[in-house]
Amino acid sequence: MDYASASPVDPRVSEAMLPFVSERPGNPSSIHFAGAEAREAVEFARRQVAELINAENPGEIVFTSGATESINMAIKGVAFRNADKGKRLITTTIEHMSVLNTVKLLTTRGFDATLVPVDGFGFVDPARVDEAITKDTTLISVSYANGEVGSVQPIKDIGKIAREHGAYLHVDGVAAVGRTPVDVRVDSIDLMSISSNDICGPKGVGALYVKKGVKIEPLIHGGGQERGLRSGSENVPGIVGFGKAAEMAGKEMSGEIARLKKFRDRMIREIGSGTKGAHLNGHPEKRLANNVNFRFDYIEGEALILRLNDMGIAAATSSACTSKTLEPSHVLRGMGVPPEEAQGTLLLTMGRWTSDEDVNYVLENVPGIVDLLRKMSPLNPETEA
Amino acid sequence: MDYASASPVDPRVSEAMLPFVSERPGNPSSIHFAGAEAREAVEFARRQVAELINAENPGEIVFTSGATESINMAIKGVAFRNADKGKRLITTTIEHMSVLNTVKLLTTRGFDATLVPVDGFGFVDPARVDEAITKDTTLISVSYANGEVGSVQPIKDIGKIAREHGAYLHVDGVAAVGRTPVDVRVDSIDLMSISSNDICGPKGVGALYVKKGVKIEPLIHGGGQERGLRSGSENVPGIVGFGKAAEMAGKEMSGEIARLKKFRDRMIREIGSGTKGAHLNGHPEKRLANNVNFRFDYIEGEALILRLNDMGIAAATSSACTSKTLEPSHVLRGMGVPPEEAQGTLLLTMGRWTSDEDVNYVLENVPGIVDLLRKMSPLNPETEA
Numbered sequence: 001m002d003y004a005s006a007s008p009v010d011p012r013v014s015e016a017m018l019p020f021v022s023e024r025p026g027n028p029s030s031i032h033f034a035g036a037e038a039r040e041a042v043e044f045a046r047r048q049v050a051e052l053i054n055a056e057n058p059g060e061i062v063f064t065s066g067a068t069e070s071i072n073m074a075i076k077g078v079a080f081r082n083a084d085k086g087k088r089l090i091t092t093t094i095e096h097m098s099v100l101n102t103v104k105l106l107t108t109r110g111f112d113a114t115l116v117p118v119d120g121f122g123f124v125d126p127a128r129v130d131e132a133i134t135k136d137t138t139l140i141s142v143s144y145a146n147g148e149v150g151s152v153q154p155i156k157d158i159g160k161i162a163r164e165h166g167a168y169l170h171v172d173g174v175a176a177v178g179r180t181p182v183d184v185r186v187d188s189i190d191l192m193s194i195s196s197n198d199i200c201g202p203k204g205v206g207a208l209y210v211k212k213g214v215k216i217e218p219l220i221h222g223g224g225q226e227r228g229l230r231s232g233s234e235n236v237p238g239i240v241g242f243g244k245a246a247e248m249a250g251k252e253m254s255g256e257i258a259r260l261k262k263f264r265d266r267m268i269r270e271i272g273s274g275t276k277g278a279h280l281n282g283h284p285e286k287r288l289a290n291n292v293n294f295r296f297d298y299i300e301g302e303a304l305i306l307r308l309n310d311m312g313i314a315a316a317t318s319s320a321c322t323s324k325t326l327e328p329s330h331v332l333r334g335m336g337v338p339p340e341e342a343q344g345t346l347l348l349t350m351g352r353w354t355s356d357e358d359v360n361y362v363l364e365n366v367p368g369i370v371d372l373l374r375k376m377s378p379l380n381p382e383t384e385a
Numbered sequence: 386m387d388y389a390s391a392s393p394v395d396p397r398v399s400e401a402m403l404p405f406v407s408e409r410p411g412n413p414s415s416i417h418f419a420g421a422e423a424r425e426a427v428e429f430a431r432r433q434v435a436e437l438i439n440a441e442n443p444g445e446i447v448f449t450s451g452a453t454e455s456i457n458m459a460i461k462g463v464a465f466r467n468a469d470k471g472k473r474l475i476t477t478t479i480e481h482m483s484v485l486n487t488v489k490l491l492t493t494r495g496f497d498a499t500l501v502p503v504d505g506f507g508f509v510d511p512a513r514v515d516e517a518i519t520k521d522t523t524l525i526s527v528s529y530a531n532g533e534v535g536s537v538q539p540i541k542d543i544g545k546i547a548r549e550h551g552a553y554l555h556v557d558g559v560a561a562v563g564r565t566p567v568d569v570r571v572d573s574i575d576l577m578s579i580s581s582n583d584i585c586g587p588k589g590v591g592a593l594y595v596k597k598g599v600k601i602e603p604l605i606h607g608g609g610q611e612r613g614l615r616s617g618s619e620n621v622p623g624i625v626g627f628g629k630a631a632e633m634a635g636k637e638m639s640g641e642i643a644r645l646k647k648f649r650d651r652m653i654r655e656i657g658s659g660t661k662g663a664h665l666n667g668h669p670e671k672r673l674a675n676n677v678n679f680r681f682d683y684i685e686g687e688a689l690i691l692r693l694n695d696m697g698i699a700a701a702t703s704s705a706c707t708s709k710t711l712e713p714s715h716v717l718r719g720m721g722v723p724p725e726e727a728q729g730t731l732l733l734t735m736g737r738w739t740s741d742e743d744v745n746y747v748l749e750n751v752p753g754i755v756d757l758l759r760k761m762s763p764l765n766p767e768t769e770a
Binding site: 006007008009011014021022023025027029030031032034038066067068069072096098101105197202203205219221222231234236237238302305306308309313315316 | 411420687691
């Protein structure tokens with residue numbers, strides 16, 4: 001129930017990767033036979049990833065070490081390369097920390113940033129982006145879907161605004177790609193960060209879609225791999241696995257969405273009605289099919305996660321990337337949830353191996369644990385002293 | 386015979402990685418059980434890598450996506466973070482392209498660079514570094530050993546000079562770590578880039594040693610993993626495999642050095658004496674145990690590699706990272722080899738699975754192929770028209 005933090009690699013993916021781990025250890029830049037094999041395998045994977053997001057040309061896919069690198073590369077790369085045109089960046093208050101901290105770093109380097117607010121369900125209003133955009137804006141960065149509350153943004157409308165004003169649109173596609181149909185051409189997306197592990201591919205690999213003609217400076221310089229945009233010997237097995245995972249995600253997506261939506265709606269309904277003081281975070285329907293996020297009065301998320309952990313349920317209280325800090329989720333705060341409530345959240349994210357039994361087990365246990373914790377909570381006015 | 390481009394992963398390494406691919410897909414930042422398992426595995430690997438280079442504290446090892454990222458992080462990270470102290474960087478003319486292109490990028494951002502020359506064997510003279518160093522120098526970047534000609538640099542002496550002048554020393558350890566004993570404490574190294582695949586670990590992972598107290602800015606911002614120095618969910622299987630590879634490299638290094646040295650010396654002796662117009666690149670003895678590099682009069686490296694390829698011998702003509710450009714090796718040029726000669730090189734790098742039979746096969750075939758190509762060469766004054 002914590003697919004958003006880490007997903008198991010699909011056995012079909014690891015099977016595709018294995019030959020490139022030991023038997024065919026080529027470097028795609030070598031001119032001999034082992035190099036040619038590796039090169040072909042990488043280019044095949046590039047087509048598989050391009051197809052998943054309907055990129056016009058596989059050459060628009062740049063392989064990286066993961067979504068965080070892709071996001072850094074996109075934002076810093078556009079900012080620095082286009083600094084002569086302007087130094088303003090637009091993003092939202094509920095982006096992943098890799099977006100927010102990259103933008104923050106740039107504000108120490110002479111760039112200005114506007115953080116557009118979201119509504120109570122976690123949606124960006126394109127009109128607010130339109131208000132924020134200025135002549136010196138070179139980049140708008142918005143996530144396709146929010147990883148914590150599952151809200152899917154009106155990317156197409158934001159893309160149009162970016163085009164009209166001559167700014168680039170970067171989309172953090174980590175939570176959405178492979179879980180909801182994403183078409184970079186229909187949505188006028190210029191750059192998009194994609195994670196492999198989030199679609200049951202291997203860790204340590206990701207991609208940045210860079211539309212043909214988009215001007216960007218590399219983040220990592222060196223031997224000039226990936227058309228000069230990302231140097232470093234290619235992680236061939238990782239890339240091969242990512243390609244296979246992309247192919248499978250594309251084929252199986254519509255069935256998976258239908259399957260997970262049933263689980264999601266059942267959990268939202270039953271936790272919402274069966275648990276005292278439960279509040280759904282985000283929109284009841286307009287959210288990713290795999291995402292359930294509740295907050296409970298008088299309960300701290302961490303205590304809840306640890307109790308569920310004892311029952312064998314892996315869950316999260318906000319994104320894993322920030323859960324160590326124990327600060328209230330900036331996503332919920334951005335949606336207007338008061339800080340004391342933004343700490344009591346339960347984030348359940350489902351995936352390929354989530355079963356009826358898993359959902360039953362969660363539903364059998366969550367209400368009882370929440371009740372128990374509430375009775376013990378010093379914050380609860382009903383708690384006996 | 387091309388271990389420098391890509392090495393097969395040791396089966397003991399892939400065995401260690403496998404459980405973390407599918408069965409234990411935790412994110413080290415998660416607070417539940419799967420997160421704890423992943424966290425422990427990553428910290429175990431950190432100790433294994435720290436031990437290989439005798440780091441004082443495992444916390445000084447920062448995991449990255451590979452050596453190119455590590456090099457970028459070290460050089461850009463020190464340069465930007467310490468720009469208030471000075472903006473001069475020192476490196477050498479024979480560094481890997483990831484060093485040279487990173488330094489080049491920095492010269493477009495207000496930094497100055499001094500490239501210290503090397504002698505005809507590819508050695509850096511510490512006295513030349515001492516001459517080049519100025520008050521505003523914040524970083525010296527020198528490779529421990531050169532990947533093309535195998536020259537092992539006087540790092541300890543360069544480290545002393547750096548210390549005396551208050552500059553940091555970054556060492557590109559890719560070609561040396563695991564192939565020759567490297568001790569960051571004895572050598573006064575402040576930062577060192579390490580590759581996993583070069584020690585028969587998986588691709589897509591590497592490390593940067595950052596000595597405690599060294600001030601550096603992150604290259605990749607986000608969720609604050611790796612003590613805030615390298616954001617992005619950890620590539621757990623890759624890190625686990627890298628750790629295992631480091632442990633094995635440490636244990637087996639002395640035996641491997643002795644074994645490969647015999648192969649190296651035999652190849653240098655027999656190719657040198659048995660092949661017309663053969664010139665060894667680099668020093669006959671003071672070179673890495675796994676490295677053989679020859680140039681042949683009137684022969685282009687690429688033609689030679691392709692012929693060897695047809696015989697089932699994977700070889701390189703310079704580092705894989707630059708072989709696509711077909712330019713004469715900048716390493717040989719830096720050593721004073723004229724451009725027309727710097728194109729006719731044969732780089733053979735050996736590793737864990739290089740056998741007597743492999744060496745025999747190379748020695749049976751190389752002289753004949755070289756002779757054949759020379760007879761056909763339009764550059765050869767003896768060629769019949």
